Amino acid sequence: xxxxxxxxxxxxxxxxxxxxxxxxxxxxxxxxxxxxxxxxxxxxxxxxxxxxxxxxxxxxxxxxxxxxxxxxxxxxxxxxxxxxxxxxxxxxxxxxxxxxxxxxxxxxxxxxxxxxxxxxxxxxxxxxxxxxxxxxxxxxxxxxxxxxxxxxxxxxxxxxxxxxxxxxxxxxxxxxxxxxxxxxxxxxxxxxxxxxxxxxxxxxxxxxxxxxxxxxxxxxxxxxxxxxxxxxxxxxxxxxxxxxxxxxxxxxxxxxxxxxxxxxxxxxxxxxxxxxxxxxxxxxxxxxxxxxxxxxxxxxxxxxxxxxxxxxxxxxxxxxxxxxxxxxxxxxxxxxxxxxxxxxxxxxxxxxxxxxxxxxxxxxxxxxxxxxxxxxxxxxxxxxxxx
Ligand code: UD1
Ligand code: UDP
Numbered sequence: 001x002x003x004x005x006x007x008x009x010x011x012x013x014x015x016x017x018x019x020x021x022x023x024x025x026x027x028x029x030x031x032x033x034x035x036x037x038x039x040x041x042x043x044x045x046x047x048x049x050x051x052x053x054x055x056x057x058x059x060x061x062x063x064x065x066x067x068x069x070x071x072x073x074x075x076x077x078x079x080x081x082x083x084x085x086x087x088x089x090x091x092x093x094x095x096x097x098x099x100x101x102x103x104x105x106x107x108x109x110x111x112x113x114x115x116x117x118x119x120x121x122x123x124x125x126x127x128x129x130x131x132x133x134x135x136x137x138x139x140x141x142x143x144x145x146x147x148x149x150x151x152x153x154x155x156x157x158x159x160x161x162x163x164x165x166x167x168x169x170x171x172x173x174x175x176x177x178x179x180x181x182x183x184x185x186x187x188x189x190x191x192x193x194x195x196x197x198x199x200x201x202x203x204x205x206x207x208x209x210x211x212x213x214x215x216x217x218x219x220x221x222x223x224x225x226x227x228x229x230x231x232x233x234x235x236x237x238x239x240x241x242x243x244x245x246x247x248x249x250x251x252x253x254x255x256x257x258x259x260x261x262x263x264x265x266x267x268x269x270x271x272x273x274x275x276x277x278x279x280x281x282x283x284x285x286x287x288x289x290x291x292x293x294x295x296x297x298x299x300x301x302x303x304x305x306x307x308x309x310x311x312x313x314x315x316x317x318x319x320x321x322x323x324x325x326x327x328x329x330x331x332x333x334x335x336x337x338x339x340x341x342x343x344x345x346x347x348x349x350x351x352x353x354x355x356x357x358x359x360x361x362x363x364x365x366x367x368x369x370x371x372x373x374x375x376x377x378x379x380x381x382x383x384x385x386x387x
Contacts, residue, residue: 291313
């Protein structure tokens with residue numbers, strides 16, 4: 001039987017979390033697939049946390065991250081490094097994920113080598129070029145270079161069809177983040193971290209916060225942190241705010257200025273995925289500008305207030321578990337206060353729902369690759385949720 005070489009390319013924390021199930025699935029078919037893992041390491045520590053949790057040892061590590069890197073740095077360094085890796089490995093297909101600059105650079109480099117591209121988490125759109133920046137364009141540009149589109153939901157499929165992508169190249173798979181989440185959340189999990197062990201989960205309402213979006217750097221983030229300070233002061237005996245702060249020095253500076261030393265606010269380093277996912281499961285509500293967390297929290301029945309003006313993930317908003325509130329200080333304060341004081345509103349938003357996946361996305365993606373290359377006759381099934 002002939003074999004194919006499948007190269008996965010990723011570089012940041014969320015790509016690693018969402019590609020890990022695919023990497024592990026590819027390894028299950030050694031007689032048909034030669035897997036190659038190439039990481040740009042656009043993130044260093046935050047990528048390594050995920051690689052070690054899922055025990056993935058990349059065949060190629062470009063180690064491109066530098067402090068305060070610009071989009072130009074990431075793009076140029078990724079393309080130069082991936083050019084050499086792809087020239088050497090000559091894969092049949094390159095799988096990229098999502099919307100980062102690594103994603104776009106991976107797809108572009110594969111295209112220059114005339115290697116097929118598979119896009120995992122394809123078809124998400126805000127239709128706003130600058131929000132999120134640069135992710136919306138990274139997705140669109142990657143989509144233009146893609147041969148196999150793995151759309152997580154029916155909505156994502158429709159976005160691609162509206163851009164005249166051929167239906168035969170789109171497969172609705174569910175989102176691999178739900179595969180990763182299901183493998184990670186465990187009610188019996190015990191935090192190793194002292195700070196997390198000492199949090200009073202039984203009597204306090206835990207508000208989990210993350211922020212990192214480029215378009216929120218500076219004043220928008222400052223306004224959010226000021227709103228959190230207001231909440232911490234008003235509900236000092238009822239809430240604990242836990243904030244794993246992104247490694248970006250521009251984020252950390254403003255966080256320290258506004259929230260350093262505020263009691264009821266625990267500022268900690270980014271958590272490994274296992275404690276983070278289990279912390280989500282024990283939180284009361286989540287404030288975030290993250291993309292992935294908007295997909296995970298609904299599966300855990302946790303209300304999410306999204307600190308952004310747009311989202312490419314409308315499914316959970318439609319289901320009522322996610323609300324888009326932006327970064328205005330008053331609005332963030334009011335939306336958070338509402339969920340802390342109005343039980344009916346809280347219950348309305350905390351219904352668990354799973355529009356993004358069923359935990360089988362990676363298996364569908366790999367089956368689809370095998371089918372496309374004629375290595376199996378079994379036509380891959382598709383994920384029916386999300387629309
Ligand atoms: C990147 C992605 C974004 C994704 C996010 C996930 C782009 C343009 N942005 O944004 O789409 O949502 O990752 O978190 O692709 N840093 C460290 N150690 C790390 C990681 C980051 O020190 O492990 C610091 C570095 O100083 C780095 C800075 O954070 O220069 C920013 O990292 P970068 O990848 O450029 O942007 P993110 O905001 O993380
Ligand atoms: N996450 C994590 N540790 C943290 C914060 C987030 O493991 O301290 C996980 C989270 O569960 C989700 C992913 O990182 O799977 C989201 O990454 P991020 O918010 O950085 O990027 P985005 O999803 O916005 O691209």
